Amino acid sequence: MIFKNISRTKLSLALISLIITFFVWQQGLRDSLNRPSVSFDISQKEQEIVELAVQSIPTNLKKFFVINDPVDQISNSLSMVSFDELTERNKLILIISSESNESFVYKNLSKEFENKNYKLLIDEIEKKYNNNSYNPSRNKFDVFKGDRFLYHLLSKRFNFDDSLLNTKSFSRKMFFKIFAIRLIPLLTILAGSILALSTLWQNIFLKKFEWQEIKSLDLDLVDMVLLIAGGFVVLGEVVSPLFSISLVELFSKNISNELSQSLKIFFGYLFMAIPPLLIVFYQVKSLYGEFVLKKDYFQFNFLSIKDSIIQGIKGWLTIVPFVLLISLIMNSLVNNQNGSNPLLEIVLNNNNYFSFILLFLTTTLLAPLFEEIIFRGILLPTLARDFGIGLGIIVSAFIFALAHLSLGEMPPLFVLGIGLGITRIASGSLLSSVIMHSLWNGVTFLNLFLLRT
Numbered sequence: 001m002i003f004k005n006i007s008r009t010k011l012s013l014a015l016i017s018l019i020i021t022f023f024v025w026q027q028g029l030r031d032s033l034n035r036p037s038v039s040f041d042i043s044q045k046e047q048e049i050v051e052l053a054v055q056s057i058p059t060n061l062k063k064f065f066v067i068n069d070p071v072d073q074i075s076n077s078l079s080m081v082s083f084d085e086l087t088e089r090n091k092l093i094l095i096i097s098s099e100s101n102e103s104f105v106y107k108n109l110s111k112e113f114e115n116k117n118y119k120l121l122i123d124e125i126e127k128k129y130n131n132n133s134y135n136p137s138r139n140k141f142d143v144f145k146g147d148r149f150l151y152h153l154l155s156k157r158f159n160f161d162d163s164l165l166n167t168k169s170f171s172r173k174m175f176f177k178i179f180a181i182r183l184i185p186l187l188t189i190l191a192g193s194i195l196a197l198s199t200l201w202q203n204i205f206l207k208k209f210e211w212q213e214i215k216s217l218d219l220d221l222v223d224m225v226l227l228i229a230g231g232f233v234v235l236g237e238v239v240s241p242l243f244s245i246s247l248v249e250l251f252s253k254n255i256s257n258e259l260s261q262s263l264k265i266f267f268g269y270l271f272m273a274i275p276p277l278l279i280v281f282y283q284v285k286s287l288y289g290e291f292v293l294k295k296d297y298f299q300f301n302f303l304s305i306k307d308s309i310i311q312g313i314k315g316w317l318t319i320v321p322f323v324l325l326i327s328l329i330m331n332s333l334v335n336n337q338n339g340s341n342p343l344l345e346i347v348l349n350n351n352n353y354f355s356f357i358l359l360f361l362t363t364t365l366l367a368p369l370f371e372e373i374i375f376r377g378i379l380l381p382t383l384a385r386d387f388g389i390g391l392g393i394i395v396s397a398f399i400f401a402l403a404h405l406s407l408g409e410m411p412p413l414f415v416l417g418i419g420l421g422i423t424r425i426a427s428g429s430l431l432s433s434v435i436m437h438s439l440w441n442g443v444t445f446l447n448l449f450l451l452r453t
Contacts, residue, residue, distance in 0.1 A: 006222050014222045017229035024233055028405035037408065038344040039331075040077070044090075045348065045451040046181065047074050048149040052166060053174035065178060071097050071153070088113055089150070095125060096153045117143045121154075128158065135159060177450050184447070185324075192320040199318055211389055212428025215299055216381030218287055224382055227283070228399065231276030232374060244271035261346060262355035266362050273370040280378060298377030301429040311427035312435025319419030319436075323412045330411050341406055347448040356449065363445050368437035375400045375417070376424040376433045384425070393421035416440065 050057075051070035075097040078090055086094065091112070113119045121144075127134050138160040144151045145165055155162035244267045252260040285291050301308060347359055375396055384392030397417025401410045424433040 006220075010222060010226070013230060014225040017234050018225055020238070021229040021233040024238060025402060025405065029407045032406045032408065035342060035406075036345075038341075038348065040081075041345060041348055042448075042451060044074055044077065046178065047071075049174050049178045049181070049451070052149060052152060053171055053178050056168065056171040056175040065182070071156075088115055088118055089147070092118055092121065093150065093153065095122070096150075096157050125157070181447060181450050184443070188317065188320050188443070189324060192317040195314060196318045196321055211425050214381050214384055214389070214425055214428070216385045217284065217297060217378060219283060219378070219382055221382070221386070223283060224379055227276055227279050227374065227378065228403075231279040232272075232403065235275030236272040240271035240275060241268055244268045256352060258350050258352040258355045262350070262352070262358040265343065265346070266358040266366075269362050269366050269370070273366065276374055277370070280373070298373055298430050299381075299428065300431045300434075302431065304429065305431065308427065308429045308431040309435055311423060311429065311432035312439065315419060315423030315427075315432060315436040316439040319416060319440075322419070323415050326415050327412045330408070341404065341409065344444075344448060347445060348451060351452070360442075360445060363441040364438045368434050368441060371400070372420070372424075372430055372434045372437055375403075376420055377430045380421055380424060389425060393418055393425070397421055 047070040050065055051074075054066060054070070057065050075094060078086060078094040079098075081090075083091065083094070095109075109122055113122065120140075124136050124140065127136070135158055138155075138158070141151060141154050141158070141160075144154060148166055148170070152162050152166055154160075245264055248260065248263045248267055252263055255263075281291055284297055288295075291297075296302070343359070343363070347356075347363075350356060350359070379399065380392055380396040382392075383395050386392075387395070397414050397420070400417040400420075401413035404410075404413055406413070420433045420436055423436050424430060427433075
């Protein structure tokens with residue numbers, strides 16, 4: 001049943017929510033084009049790790065890890081970006097690593113930096129440029145020891161030994177890091193490709209594929225509009241941040257910017273989830289007169305947890321090659337794609353371990369659980385009931401991708417959404433898609449964590 005007798009008030013609320021959602025998502029997608037792509041930072045971080053690991057990379061493996069000089073690669077990449085668009089750290093790296101600094105006018109350039117330590121360093125570089133024999137005491141660079149790569153670059157520029165900080169033990173650690181960063185995706189793609197081919201063979205040629213029974217709540221499309229547009233967007237993305245941000249700012253006056261940022265994301269997600277989940281609660285209560293968790297309205301199927309975990313892992317492995325393939329196609333068609341999720345950059349550049357715990361919980365627990373309940377627990381079964389399973393998976397995946405408000409990431413997210421939808425219905429368990437979603441976010445998080453130097 002697509003439509004039931006609907007009150008004018010309910011219909012009006014749904015229509016208003018749709019209109020607001022259209023403008024919010026339109027603006028969000030436009031804004032995403034102004035956000036830089038995190039792929040540039042990821043590539044740079046990899047090269048930084050390679051440079052710090054060089055002395056520990058076995059000779060027979062160097063051709064796999066060191067194609068060109070890492071510092072030269074970083075310098076060349078940075079030089080292709082407008083100097084004004086670079087971060088202060090990257091401006092400094094470009095200046096230090098450039099073979100010739102004639103293009104940089106230090107007296108004017110120092111004014112470009114807000115960081116006092118960076119300003120002092122520019123003065124030292126200027127002195128070195130004017131007098132090549134000038135070698136300042138390395139104690140002047142102690143403030144940069146927290147940034148091992150930058151300190152390493154300074155040691156090369158000013159001819160001092162950095163081995164007390166960048167020890168052989170640290171170099172080996174960096175080698176194991178870059179080894180894991182390169183190996184994990186390769187193994188995942190290999191395993192995923194084999195599993196995908198095996199699954200396609202069984203489903204297409206052997207015709208062994210069957211959809212599991214899917215139970216939908218007795219909700220109509222207007223209910224879905226109220227849930228997604230009204231709850232998820234208007235109340236969740238527009239109204240709730242006003243409270244979550246104010247709450248964090250009230251209690252975070254004396255904490256670091258990194259921790260404050262992570263708290264805003266964590267509580268922002270919690271507050272965003274409350275309105276749509278409350279709408280779900282009242283929708284279920286209006287249907288059955290009560291809300292009892294044991295009745296498993298969303299088909300978590302907790303009794304077969306082992307099977308759900310296996311299905312979730314298989315779903316994740318199978319979809320990885322397809323998502324990466326569509327990402328490669330997009331990169332080949334569109335250069336310098338902007339619009340990466342800002343959370344990726346925050347994780348990549350975060351050095352506070354408590355912040356990491358908050359971000360980890362947000363990305364691997366809160367986000368998968370909440371999004372799967374909304375998109376695969378309620379929306380997908382309703383669409384599948386009214387329009388068929390195939391169209392239900394496609395439409396729910398499109399809305400899922402759209403809701404992330406990242407134009408550059410929409411195609412990969414759409415493919416991921418299709419994989420999550422197939423896993424949800426093929427397994428008959430929402431828990432499977434939650435685990436699959438959590439794995440996707442968790443492995444991405446792990447990769448970003450490893451990239452920290």
